[in-house]
Amino acid sequence: MGGEEGEMGVIRYGIVGVGMMGREHMVNISHIPAGKAMVAAVADPHPPSLHAALDLADSFGWPLKVFSGHKGLLDSGLCDVVVVSSPNMTHFGILMDVFRHPRPHHVLVEKPLCTTVDHCKQVMAAAEGRPEIVVHVGLEYRFMPPVAKLLEIAASRELGSIKMVAIREHRFPFLVKVPTQSGSWPRAPLASTTRTKSTTARQVPDIIDNAFVIVEFENGVRGMLDLCMFAEGSKNEQEISVVGDTGKGEALVPEGIVRMGTRQGGRNCVQTMKPTDDRIRYEGLHHGSSYLEHLAFLAAVKAAAGGGAVPTVDLRAGLLSVAVGVAGQLSIELGRFVSIEEVLE
Incomplete structure (x- = not known):
């Protein structure tokens, strides 16, 4: 220093x-x-x-x-x-x-x-x-206690082999600005969208504010983002679901709840948890x-x-998140699946 x-x-x-x-x-x-x-x-x-x-x-x-x-x-x-x-x-x-x-x-x-x-x-x-x-x-987001717990559950294979990951992100309209997990490599996104009035000033934005995006991964897992940035009245802004071949887990934010259902002895066993982290001294905007x-x-x-x-x-995670987003936008423009290699190259 x-x-x-x-x-x-x-x-x-x-x-x-x-x-x-x-x-x-x-x-x-x-x-x-x-x-x-x-x-x-x-x-x-x-x-x-x-x-x-x-x-x-x-x-x-x-x-x-x-x-x-x-x-x-x-x-x-x-x-x-x-x-x-x-x-x-x-x-x-x-x-x-x-x-x-x-x-x-x-x-x-x-x-x-x-x-x-x-x-x-x-x-x-x-x-x-x-x-x-x-x-x-x-x-x-990966630091939020319910999301971190869901990632831990998925990594532990308590849900079996992961097959599907879905994120439903329905938010209230964004503020007007000041002027000026699958464990595999993503393969190909396909996206569909329109633009709607989604700022607090009810202006049509210059960014995508609602979309369905499907991402295929090299290991066979499929992911989906259901995005809406003008969804007043949602109980949870994020609903994250991970489905394996023997169970399902979901994290609900801001409720802070994790639900896990697994098949044991021929019946469905469901657990509901509310993970916390004693280190948190300020909740702020992101729980x-x-x-x-x-x-x-x-x-x-x-x-x-x-x-x-x-x-x-790390920076690799930052690159991949941008690459998937760019591939999704290209998919919207071209009307087809876009491979991650097209974007990275």
Whole structure:
């Protein structure tokens, strides 16, 4: 760690992009046990966002330095790690500047890693040249206690050999923006969609806001995403289902419930669980998952000092999530299955 605070063991964060999610990261970091982490600097070209970040930092007792751009933050020497929570299309340029900078900064980058497969590949190549830097991709849902429990159940083979995975994500309309698991390689997505008025201002968006996406995997598993971003009144925003040849498991969020049914002795045995994690000190916007993600990221950052750091969610996971999304969009445009090789090549 550089600087006096880093040498005392406090991990100093810099946050690039302090809109809603950037400030959510600030609140999560404020709940990490005292003496382990703080936010030292933020960067954002949007003055109202900077002012909101300053107010938050003041409430936490943090002396915060603000910058209008990420380069000033990187040059400041104030930060050991950087959270990239700026608009999606800016991730590539910011990450490349992080890897080019003479001072190493560990990185937690919000999803998506980048907006194109080519940019993801360039980021991965640049990261290979900076092995001292820990890079964690913010796919926080896997840290949610019910989702983590469902993944554990699937991995334990309590459901037998996994055959189908489905995610039903029905959300309320998104906010207006500031201007500016199968264990196998995905093979071929097929998608169908339209665009509808799905922001809180009831505007037709420039992104896909509802779709059915089918993904075939090399090991024979099939996955499906049922997405709707204007689904008022849903009891659960996410319903994740994993079906094996001897049972089924499902995680319901925000109810926080996991249900598992298995065939035993010729009859169906159903268990209902409500997994929790005693480490969570702040639930926030993602039911405690962002807080747990920060704990995992901090553990990897501290392990990096001994040369043994492995991020929980690595760049390969970030690349694959973008590649499947790009393949799905191509499937919509072309009206056919699109192989993952078409996208990756």
